Amino acid sequence: MPALDLSSSAVDLTRTICDIPSVSGDEASLADAIEAAVRDLEHLDFYRDGDTIVVRTAFGRAQRVVIAGHIDTVPINDNVPTRDVEIDGAPYLWGRGTVDMKAGVAVQLKLAAELTDARVDLTWMWYDHEEVDADLNGLTRLARTRPDLFEGDFAILGEPSNGTVEGGCNGNLRAIVRTRGVRAHSARAWIGENAIHAAAPVLQRLADYRPREVPVDGLVYREGLNAVRVNGGVAGNVIPDLCEIEVNYRFAPSVSGAGAEQHVREVFEGFEVDVIDVAEGARPGLDAALAQEFVLAVGAEPRPKYGWTDVARFSALGVPAVNYGPGDPMLAHHDEERVALSQIEDVERGLRSWLTTH
Amino acid sequence: MPALDLSSSAVDLTRTICDIPSVSGDEASLADAIEAAVRDLEHLDFYRDGDTIVVRTAFGRAQRVVIAGHIDTVPINDNVPTRDVEIDGAPYLWGRGTVDMKAGVAVQLKLAAELTDARVDLTWMWYDHEEVDADLNGLTRLARTRPDLFEGDFAILGEPSNGTVEGGCNGNLRAIVRTRGVRAHSARAWIGENAIHAAAPVLQRLADYRPREVPVDGLVYREGLNAVRVNGGVAGNVIPDLCEIEVNYRFAPSVSGAGAEQHVREVFEGFEVDVIDVAEGARPGLDAALAQEFVLAVGAEPRPKYGWTDVARFSALGVPAVNYGPGDPMLAHHDEERVALSQIEDVERGLRSWLTTH
Numbered sequence: 001m002p003a004l005d006l007s008s009s010a011v012d013l014t015r016t017i018c019d020i021p022s023v024s025g026d027e028a029s030l031a032d033a034i035e036a037a038v039r040d041l042e043h044l045d046f047y048r049d050g051d052t053i054v055v056r057t058a059f060g061r062a063q064r065v066v067i068a069g070h071i072d073t074v075p076i077n078d079n080v081p082t083r084d085v086e087i088d089g090a091p092y093l094w095g096r097g098t099v100d101m102k103a104g105v106a107v108q109l110k111l112a113a114e115l116t117d118a119r120v121d122l123t124w125m126w127y128d129h130e131e132v133d134a135d136l137n138g139l140t141r142l143a144r145t146r147p148d149l150f151e152g153d154f155a156i157l158g159e160p161s162n163g164t165v166e167g168g169c170n171g172n173l174r175a176i177v178r179t180r181g182v183r184a185h186s187a188r189a190w191i192g193e194n195a196i197h198a199a200a201p202v203l204q205r206l207a208d209y210r211p212r213e214v215p216v217d218g219l220v221y222r223e224g225l226n227a228v229r230v231n232g233g234v235a236g237n238v239i240p241d242l243c244e245i246e247v248n249y250r251f252a253p254s255v256s257g258a259g260a261e262q263h264v265r266e267v268f269e270g271f272e273v274d275v276i277d278v279a280e281g282a283r284p285g286l287d288a289a290l291a292q293e294f295v296l297a298v299g300a301e302p303r304p305k306y307g308w309t310d311v312a313r314f315s316a317l318g319v320p321a322v323n324y325g326p327g328d329p330m331l332a333h334h335d336e337e338r339v340a341l342s343q344i345e346d347v348e349r350g351l352r353s354w355l356t357t358h
Numbered sequence: 359m360p361a362l363d364l365s366s367s368a369v370d371l372t373r374t375i376c377d378i379p380s381v382s383g384d385e386a387s388l389a390d391a392i393e394a395a396v397r398d399l400e401h402l403d404f405y406r407d408g409d410t411i412v413v414r415t416a417f418g419r420a421q422r423v424v425i426a427g428h429i430d431t432v433p434i435n436d437n438v439p440t441r442d443v444e445i446d447g448a449p450y451l452w453g454r455g456t457v458d459m460k461a462g463v464a465v466q467l468k469l470a471a472e473l474t475d476a477r478v479d480l481t482w483m484w485y486d487h488e489e490v491d492a493d494l495n496g497l498t499r500l501a502r503t504r505p506d507l508f509e510g511d512f513a514i515l516g517e518p519s520n521g522t523v524e525g526g527c528n529g530n531l532r533a534i535v536r537t538r539g540v541r542a543h544s545a546r547a548w549i550g551e552n553a554i555h556a557a558a559p560v561l562q563r564l565a566d567y568r569p570r571e572v573p574v575d576g577l578v579y580r581e582g583l584n585a586v587r588v589n590g591g592v593a594g595n596v597i598p599d600l601c602e603i604e605v606n607y608r609f610a611p612s613v614s615g616a617g618a619e620q621h622v623r624e625v626f627e628g629f630e631v632d633v634i635d636v637a638e639g640a641r642p643g644l645d646a647a648l649a650q651e652f653v654l655a656v657g658a659e660p661r662p663k664y665g666w667t668d669v670a671r672f673s674a675l676g677v678p679a680v681n682y683g684p685g686d687p688m689l690a691h692h693d694e695e696r697v698a699l700s701q702i703e704d705v706e707r708g709l710r711s712w713l714t715t716h
């Protein structure tokens with residue numbers, strides 16, 4: 001098992017943990033290495049469930065901050081082991097996981113080991129299966145078995161945010177819009193009814209749709225309503241009796257799940273709509289005192305997070321939560337995934353200074 | 359190997375050959391049974407290539423008629439062996455192949471054996487792989503290896519036509535219409551371009567399309583332009599960069615392949631169109647003297663054939679060809695496939711009387 005040296009630089013630590021592959025479902029080696037590196041640290045209580053590891057301080061502070069990051073990645077595509085590259089004169093670490101989100105995890109691991117006297121009590125969570133079905137997510141499991149571990153006054157997810165604070169996140173709704181017809185041989189099409197042709201107005205409404213921009217607690221959330229899949233057809237000589245359009249609605253955190261569903265049903269009025277999945281967003285949580293101090297300390301203008309992240313879990317539990325991590329979210333899952341070394345250092349500096357300033 | 363008794367009734371012979379499964383690719387048992395039944399008949403020259411069997415008379419007549427039928431079926435769906443049923447008081451034979459097209463083959467086998475002194479010379483063809491890719495079709499193979507066997511003054515395909523004469527066939531064009539976009543994470547859709555939304559006008563043009571009705575040699579061919587498949591999407595959280603609509607154009611036999619292609623390109627002007635496959639139709643061929651006599655003899659008003667059939671092969675070789683067989687073409691490939699016994703008898707009587715009247 002490769003050993004993690006938590007006293008090495010956050011950049012070196014990022015390189016080391018990126019080079020231990022941990023595609024979702026295959027996180028055990030990395031989780032073992034993390035366990036070996038942290039379980040005997042005296043200032044931390046250790047807990048492991050599957051490949052999710054939680055360590056907590058018990059300094060006796062008045063407030064507690066939860067800092068979390070997932071240790072899995074999307075599949076490797078010839079981009080592990082990592083390599084050092086230079087882009088426009090700046091040094092980068094290139095490879096799967098560098099952005100999403102092992103650089104963030106590396107910073108967290110290093111600070112977990114070094115912050116033996118922070119201004120708040122700290123709960124560090126490193127968890128598995130974030131990149132796949134929510135049912136498999138390590139935090140879903142943990143919320144069921146140890147909800148007490150989520151207790152805190154503020155939470156920071158280390159998701160890539162270019163080293164700025166990205167508040168909250170949009171909600172996420174998936175639905176299937178269906179059109180139906182009647183099968184027939186395509187040589188005698190007039191006997192049937194073409195379900196694919198019937199889908200024309202569904203696509204037209206999507207093409208015409210103008211997404212809203214919704215201000216929430218001072219940040220403006222941009223919504224989106226998109227077809228992400230379309231599927232119809234039986235065979236090359238058959239008039240199709242079914243066409244399914246999967247739509248994805250990203251909705252502002254001020255909109256409830258029920259409100260999002262109602263909106264989608266209104267947009268596709270007259271069509272069969274089957275809502276598959278709704279995950280509410282998270283308000284930015286920047287009105288919390290700790291959050292305001294944090295934003296001030298890291299010194300960057302907060303922005304809205306568009307993608308759904310696990311901050312919504314904390315938000316749903318009443319814990320204000322933000323995203324703060326190195327890496328450009330546009331490069332997450334990308335074949336050209338790479339992180340600027342300066343962002344790793346910036347995020348380490350930001351977290352360290354805020355957590356150690358008494 | 360089950361033996362075929364060609365002196366049994368055409369109905370009984372239909373039952374026997376339907377109960378020898380011969381789904382495309384698996385025709386050998388039936389071909390062997392046919393070979394055993396016909397190869398030693400003195401008035402017929404025998405030829406076999408794979409599972410295609412051709413037998414010919416050499417009466418020395420001035421004219422030759424080719425009569426052909428495929429011996430394969432689409433997959434069985436719990437409907438073999440056949441069974442006798444009664445519908446609205448009329449007797450039917452129920453099961454796979456009864457319509458498409460073993461009743462037609464049974465009539466042909468019986469007449470091939472019995473017509474030892476016909477008014478014309480006869481070429482009988484029973485061939486494999488009609489229900490699958492044209493490349494595999496026994497007639498495709500035969501046209502390459504023994505084009506001389508197709509020579510004739512008139513051809514009759516035993517495809518189901520409800521016992522009436524269905525002249526010629528529509529042509530068949532398959533094309534892919536593509537719309538393209540730019541991938542992006544669906545949480546930041548504005549960075550990408552949605553290829554599925556871009557397909558809205560393609561589907562709208564199909565929905566608005568009014569197919570032509572084209573008179574050809576006295577029959578009116580109804581055209582059709584339909585989406586038969588639509589496919590687009592990468593993943594539930596990705597703005598799709600490609601949408602493909604497979605369209606199927608059934609065009610009148612007076613329209614050339616090039617003309618059909620041009621028409622489809624005009625309908626989808628402004629979009630990427632990739633023509634996959636064009637098979638020209640066949641004019642009804644009812645102006646040929648033999649055809650007119652045939653129509654008169656069987657005593658049914660000729661109608662246009664909408665589906666593409668192998669008559670087009672003969673037509674392309676300059677041999678006028680019609681479809682004439684028992685069974686409702688609407689029930690071909692259907693799970694409720696069944697043939698009225700009276701149609702089997704009618705078609706046998708029609709062919710026999712025309713071929714024996716000197």
